[in-house]
Amino acid sequence: MDLQFTPEEKAFRQEVRTFIRDNLPKATRERMRLGYTATKPQIVEWLKILNARGGWSVPGWPKEWGGPGWTTVQRAIFTEEVYMGPAPEPLSFNSTMIGPVLIQFGTEKQKKHYLPRAANMDDWWCQGFSEPGAGSDLASLKTAAKRDGDHYVVNGQKIWTSTAHNADMCFCLVRTNPNAAKRQEGISFILIDMKTPGIEVRPIITMDGSHHVNEVFFTDVRVPVENLVHVENKGWDVAKFLLSNERNGIARLGKTMERLDRAIELARDVRAGGKPLIQDQAFRERVAKLQVELKALEITQLRVIDRVSRASDGKPDAGSSVLKIKGSELYQEATEMAKDVAGPLAMAIWAKDLDAMSNEPEMTPEWAAPLAPTYLMSRAASIYGGSNEIQKNILSKRVMGF
Amino acid sequence: MDFSLSEEQRLLQDSVSRLMADKYAFTARRNFAKEADGWSREMWQQYGDLGLLGLPFSEDVGGMGATGVESMLVMEAFGRAVILEPYLASVVLGGTALRHGGSSAQKADILPGVADGSVKVAVAHGERQARHDLSDVLTTAKKDGGDWVLEGAKSVVLHGDCADKLVVSARTSGERSDANGVTLFLVDAGQEGVARRGYRLHDSTHAAEISLSSVRVPGSAVLGEVGNGLKLVERAYQAGIAAVAAEAVGAMETLHTMTVEYLKTRVQFGKPIGENQVLQHKAADMLVELEQSRSMAMLAAMMVDETDDAERDRMLTMVKVHLGRSAVACAKNAVQLHGGIGMTEELAIGTYYRRIMVIEQLFGDTAHHLARLAAAVN
Numbered sequence: 001m002d003l004q005f006t007p008e009e010k011a012f013r014q015e016v017r018t019f020i021r022d023n024l025p026k027a028t029r030e031r032m033r034l035g036y037t038a039t040k041p042q043i044v045e046w047l048k049i050l051n052a053r054g055g056w057s058v059p060g061w062p063k064e065w066g067g068p069g070w071t072t073v074q075r076a077i078f079t080e081e082v083y084m085g086p087a088p089e090p091l092s093f094n095s096t097m098i099g100p101v102l103i104q105f106g107t108e109k110q111k112k113h114y115l116p117r118a119a120n121m122d123d124w125w126c127q128g129f130s131e132p133g134a135g136s137d138l139a140s141l142k143t144a145a146k147r148d149g150d151h152y153v154v155n156g157q158k159i160w161t162s163t164a165h166n167a168d169m170c171f172c173l174v175r176t177n178p179n180a181a182k183r184q185e186g187i188s189f190i191l192i193d194m195k196t197p198g199i200e201v202r203p204i205i206t207m208d209g210s211h212h213v214n215e216v217f218f219t220d221v222r223v224p225v226e227n228l229v230h231v232e233n234k235g236w237d238v239a240k241f242l243l244s245n246e247r248n249g250i251a252r253l254g255k256t257m258e259r260l261d262r263a264i265e266l267a268r269d270v271r272a273g274g275k276p277l278i279q280d281q282a283f284r285e286r287v288a289k290l291q292v293e294l295k296a297l298e299i300t301q302l303r304v305i306d307r308v309s310r311a312s313d314g315k316p317d318a319g320s321s322v323l324k325i326k327g328s329e330l331y332q333e334a335t336e337m338a339k340d341v342a343g344p345l346a347m348a349i350w351a352k353d354l355d356a357m358s359n360e361p362e363m364t365p366e367w368a369a370p371l372a373p374t375y376l377m378s379r380a381a382s383i384y385g386g387s388n389e390i391q392k393n394i395l396s397k398r399v400m401g402f
Numbered sequence: 403m404d405f406s407l408s409e410e411q412r413l414l415q416d417s418v419s420r421l422m423a424d425k426y427a428f429t430a431r432r433n434f435a436k437e438a439d440g441w442s443r444e445m446w447q448q449y450g451d452l453g454l455l456g457l458p459f460s461e462d463v464g465g466m467g468a469t470g471v472e473s474m475l476v477m478e479a480f481g482r483a484v485i486l487e488p489y490l491a492s493v494v495l496g497g498t499a500l501r502h503g504g505s506s507a508q509k510a511d512i513l514p515g516v517a518d519g520s521v522k523v524a525v526a527h528g529e530r531q532a533r534h535d536l537s538d539v540l541t542t543a544k545k546d547g548g549d550w551v552l553e554g555a556k557s558v559v560l561h562g563d564c565a566d567k568l569v570v571s572a573r574t575s576g577e578r579s580d581a582n583g584v585t586l587f588l589v590d591a592g593q594e595g596v597a598r599r600g601y602r603l604h605d606s607t608h609a610a611e612i613s614l615s616s617v618r619v620p621g622s623a624v625l626g627e628v629g630n631g632l633k634l635v636e637r638a639y640q641a642g643i644a645a646v647a648a649e650a651v652g653a654m655e656t657l658h659t660m661t662v663e664y665l666k667t668r669v670q671f672g673k674p675i676g677e678n679q680v681l682q683h684k685a686a687d688m689l690v691e692l693e694q695s696r697s698m699a700m701l702a703a704m705m706v707d708e709t710d711d712a713e714r715d716r717m718l719t720m721v722k723v724h725l726g727r728s729a730v731a732c733a734k735n736a737v738q739l740h741g742g743i744g745m746t747e748e749l750a751i752g753t754y755y756r757r758i759m760v761i762e763q764l765f766g767d768t769a770h771h772l773a774r775l776a777a778a779v780n
Contacts, residue, residue: 001404001405001406001407001408001411001471001700001703001704002403002404002704003403003405003700003701003704004403004704005403006403009403073403264779268780278779278780281773281776284776284777284779285772285773285775285776287776287779288723288772288775288776288778288779289723289727289772291720291775291779292720292723292724292772292775293694293724295698295701295717295720295724296694296695296697296698296701296724296728297694297697298697299697299698299700299701300693300694300696300697302403302405303405303696303697303700306403306404306405306406307405310406319693322689322690322693322694325690326690326694389683391686392682392683392686392687393679393682395686395689395690396679396682396683396685396686399689400662400682400685400686400689401662401666402662402665402666402676402677402682402685
């Protein structure tokens with residue numbers, strides 16, 4: 001047993017860190033350091049840079065399909081460094097969802113066409129899974145695909161579709177057999193071009209005031225049958241495979257560490273009771289508590305990675321549910337702490353755009369502006385990717401045998 | 403990075419687990435607690451036969467030269483059985499102080515006896531007024547010719563009642579609570595001037611209040627450097643933290659297993675209570691804490707022999723803070739999910755609960771270590 005990274009792994013971390021430092025566009029880094037999400041052009045620009053480095057935009061893919069062929073440990077190191085950058089992370093829809101799905105289930109033609117485009121961000125993918133009546137209970141989805149010659153005709157509605165407004169393509173779960181004995185047996189996994197007539201994307205504004213998720217309506221949308229992945233009515237197998245990939249590495253430790261570092265950095269400047277907030281005992285203990293929990297999760301993540309990389313069946317580890325639960329809670333704690341450091345200043349919606357034409361100084365500081373929205377959006381971390389309650393159900397069923 | 407166990411480590415884990423499963427059932431433990439010292443001589447002998455009592459010592463003094471990982475595996479198994487024997491006191495605390503502070507002669511004199519079980523050591527450092535402050539030492543040692551004369555009192559000395567040798571800390575210079583000026587002495591428990599009153603802690607392990615009045619020891623009884631004894635106490639307590647972190651994992655694992663089993667068998671309203679999701683989720687919370695604590699016990703096992711003093715101290719401080727919160731939370735859920743029966747002496751649940759309560763108070767409690775970590779935030 002040895003918890004230390006090998007010299008090779010340490011050198012790898014340095015290589016990644018140096019590459020990010022030297023190649024991440026300054027404006028992108030600055031925007032993210034303040035706590036804003038990068039814009040679509042910034043994300044695409046950066047992921048193309050990563051892809052050109054040897055498939056770093058798709059860290060989990062094998063070399064055969066344009067990935068770097070990294071070990072699970074290397075992937076974990078890379079992810080951490082990206083978050084610490086802070087740099088835009090690989091687009092999960094492309095990198096950990098549709099890519100592995102096509103490598104596992106796709107036809108040669110599908111792989112050759114879609115994989116290089118996904119790696120290079122020529123296609124921005126989105127995920128058409130959740131519906132108004134199918135959230136945690138995904139198998140109750142209703143969006144229908146009826147066969148009509150060489151096409152499926154899709155009718156229905158998806159919801160919570162992240163970045164659908166940016167997307168070129170959507171991988172979608174649709175019901176192809178409404179009469180199947182079990183609900184799971186009538187579902188298929190198809191690929192839909194977002195430019196197809198009959199698709200309407202409507203924004204949903206979340207409580208942080210941002211446009212991240214959407215409703216997507218499908219009205220008589222014609223999808224070529226060749227866009228079916230795997231076998232008709234066997235889409236649930238694909239979905240299960242995808243969801244288990246989604247949960248792996250969902251601890252987002254680097255992201256939480258970056259937010260914690262930011263909170264500490266701000267607390268050195270913010271004054272409370274006539275001295276820097278960082279000297280306040282209650283604040284320091286709050287930081288220390290989070291550092292302790294993060295340290296434990298860091299080791300738990302390494303243990304899960306170690307087990308997954310040894311497991312011959314490639315099946316996800318029950319430990320990934322632990323990572324999801326703790327990881328989301330700690331991320332929420334870090335973003336909340338950063339918000340609390342700014343205090344009342346974090347409550348102001350920054351009025352820079354309104355002031356743009358005047359020479360007046362800014363009303364509230366720019367650094368305080370993104371803290372509340374980031375905190376507000378962090379509440380979603382325990383909901384998406386299988387809510388924390390679903391994770392506890394998984395632990396109850398798979399580990400404890402209830 | 404590698405979390406797998408070597409073949410030898412797996413064999414050690416198996417043999418200790420088998421021994422505990424065979425000999426240390428809950429009812430057996432109850433009988434062991436009634437023996438003269440409140441623990442089992444027979445089990446002590448068995449630990450010695452397996453080499454466990456010399457596990458961390460080098461081979462030239464009768465030890466096995468094992469690392470923190472082996473100690474972790476053994477302590478986990480001991481945690482599952484909530485053992486009563488003075489392993490933590492003698493092998494871990496006493497052994498660590500001697501290993502890191504003892505001269506060759508002292509080691510050769512004492513460690514072979516510790517390893518074969520014939521000598522039991524206790525570290526007598528804590529004092530009544532000190533609470534968790536390690537440097538608050540009022541016991542004094544005054545030079546008299548070539549001898550030292552010790553005067554003072556030690557409190558809640560783990561297994562101090564049955565120990566043959568005491569590692570006693572005393573102030574040889576400086577003011578109360580100075581970090582420097584504390585010296586460790588090896589004192590025979592039976593020596594004139596040493597008075598011990600033993601008692602049981604809530605987990606049924608034993609401790610003692612020890613008074614020292616004009617206890618005269620030779621200059622050769624000094625353990626380590628004069629005035630630099632606190633470093634050795636810290637080292638011993640860090641090993642103690644690593645040991646109880648693993649022990650707590652064993653206890654938490656058993657609490658979780660027992661709780662899940664109970665939820666599946668206890669029927670109310672015509673169905674096993676474990677069919678209620680609210681109870682399943684509490685059991686899942688216990689599992690999450692168990693996994694996180696296991697990670698920290700591994701970290702502790704890795705860090706206990708770290709040579710960078712500051713890094714070792716920081717990591718083990720984190721381990722203790724985590725342990726305090728996580729193990730206590732897990733134990734509370736175990737009682738809650740068992741309901742009334744979890745409160746009784748009939749089940750082992752309360753025994754594990756009390757052991758975890760005691761562990762939380764050892765080597766600095768959660769608040770103490772959290773404050774130390776907080777002081778380093780800047």
